[in-house]
Amino acid sequence: MEKEKQFLELLNKHKGILYKISRMYEDNEEDQEELRQEIVYHLWSSYGDFQGKSSFSTWMYRVALNTALTQFKKGSKKAKFEVSLNEEAYQLKQEPSNYEEKENQLHHFYKAVQELNKVEKALIFLYLEGMSHREIALQLGITEGNARVKLNRIKDKLQEIIIRNGYE
Amino acid sequence: MDMNKDQFNFEDLKKQWKEQDSTVPLPNDLTNLKKAQTPIDKIRKNIKTELYLMIASVIFLIIVPFLPVYQINGLSELVYYIVLFLLIISALPYYRSFYSYYKHTNNTSYNSYRSISAIYYELKNTIRLYKTINYLLVPYGFILFFIVLSKGRSEKIFQIIMDLPNSFQKENYFYFFALLLVILFTLLAIFLVGLWVNQFYGRHLKELEKILGEFEEENI
Numbered sequence: 001m002e003k004e005k006q007f008l009e010l011l012n013k014h015k016g017i018l019y020k021i022s023r024m025y026e027d028n029e030e031d032q033e034e035l036r037q038e039i040v041y042h043l044w045s046s047y048g049d050f051q052g053k054s055s056f057s058t059w060m061y062r063v064a065l066n067t068a069l070t071q072f073k074k075g076s077k078k079a080k081f082e083v084s085l086n087e088e089a090y091q092l093k094q095e096p097s098n099y100e101e102k103e104n105q106l107h108h109f110y111k112a113v114q115e116l117n118k119v120e121k122a123l124i125f126l127y128l129e130g131m132s133h134r135e136i137a138l139q140l141g142i143t144e145g146n147a148r149v150k151l152n153r154i155k156d157k158l159q160e161i162i163i164r165n166g167y168e
Numbered sequence: 169m170d171m172n173k174d175q176f177n178f179e180d181l182k183k184q185w186k187e188q189d190s191t192v193p194l195p196n197d198l199t200n201l202k203k204a205q206t207p208i209d210k211i212r213k214n215i216k217t218e219l220y221l222m223i224a225s226v227i228f229l230i231i232v233p234f235l236p237v238y239q240i241n242g243l244s245e246l247v248y249y250i251v252l253f254l255l256i257i258s259a260l261p262y263y264r265s266f267y268s269y270y271k272h273t274n275n276t277s278y279n280s281y282r283s284i285s286a287i288y289y290e291l292k293n294t295i296r297l298y299k300t301i302n303y304l305l306v307p308y309g310f311i312l313f314f315i316v317l318s319k320g321r322s323e324k325i326f327q328i329i330m331d332l333p334n335s336f337q338k339e340n341y342f343y344f345f346a347l348l349l350v351i352l353f354t355l356l357a358i359f360l361v362g363l364w365v366n367q368f369y370g371r372h373l374k375e376l377e378k379i380l381g382e383f384e385e386e387n388i
Contacts, residue, residue: 004198016190036192037201044198066283069379072207072372105176106184119382122280128185141281142383149386155178162176 007047010056011040017060020128024121025068027114039067061129062139065122112161120154127151207372208287211294212266215301219263222305226256232316239320247326248315255308262301266294281383288376295369302361310354 011018018039022032043063050059113121119140126136137147195201229252233240240248278286315322325347 015192019190019192117382141279146385
């Protein structure tokens with residue numbers, strides 16, 4: 001019970017990772033929730049292997065991204081979390097219906113990122129989280145040079161998509 | 169917001185990225201946490217279910233010749249038990265090797281490329297094993313069911329096979345036709361198993377292959 005409590009506290013502290021990854025990898029709320037559920041399952045089931053050699057967030061990035069990368073579309077509805085938060089308020093936040101949100105770069109980014117492939121999404125996510133090329137390379141298991149080249153291309157690709165989609 | 173008209177500013181985005189509201193529903197406890205099944209989990213579950221079914225079937229098949237209603241006697245009984253024995257000893261090593269990596273280690277905490285490669289090869293091996301088990305069991309299963317359902321007539325067919333040169337002359341075409349039908353159905357079943365496995369699990373393998381390709385070095 002103590003372990004579970006500790007895990008849930010850490011999860012709550014780093015819930016931003018869950019939110020951002022699920023929003024980047026899935027474009028609708030149902031799939032986002034399914035992905036978050038899958039990530040939490042993998043985090044909890046491998047929590048025993050987490051030895052604290054790296055920070056919890058570094059470990060969580062790895063497990064969460066690996067889950068997102070290997071998540072296959074199932075097309076079936078999954079059981080929902082018993083939520084402690086206000087679902088309604090959360091869903092309202094998800095809908096970019098107001099003017100401010102439409103003007104927001106983040107909104108354009110989340111929309112554009114859906115056109116990237118899974119590995120490109122992982123790279124841009126780690127970059128936005130503030131990781132260096134070396135750290136990104138270590139997380140993904142690629143060379144530092146490959147990470148740098150890919151990242152530059154992804155940024156160009158995103159610029160093109162965003163401009164094509166009418167960002168001003 | 170400071171940005172040029174046609175330029176998407178990644179530095180600005182980074183700031184917003186950090187400041188965004190990341191409120192997300194979390195589970196209250198982990199006891200009800202359900203795992204969506206991965207393709208490997210599904211195929212393993214199938215193999216496990218089939219193993220239990222096979223154990224139950226083998227027990228039933230051992231006692232079938234003792235039931236007078238099926239009229240399995242003489243040569244039929246001998247063939248029946250030989251095939252049943254072959255079925256058991258050929259399937260055992262496969263189920264054993266399946267269980268040896270059934271308790272696989274959780275590899276989601278490797279770096280991404282290593283993790284996906286591990287899943288890819290694990291899925292590939294599981295599919296291969298699954299196909300092999302089915303290819304093995306289908307022909308044996310057909311022979312056994314043929315003997316059971318023929319209600320004594322299978323003995324005549326086995327006698328014909330044992331005495332092939334003479335039996336041709338006696339024009340037992342009906343029995344040859346029945347035998348040919350069994351062989352054809354067996355081949356069809358094997359083909360369908362392969363098709364079914366490829367349809368349900370092969371696409372996941374292709375998807376993983378595609379993701380692995382996305383990790384490849386970019387040419388500068």
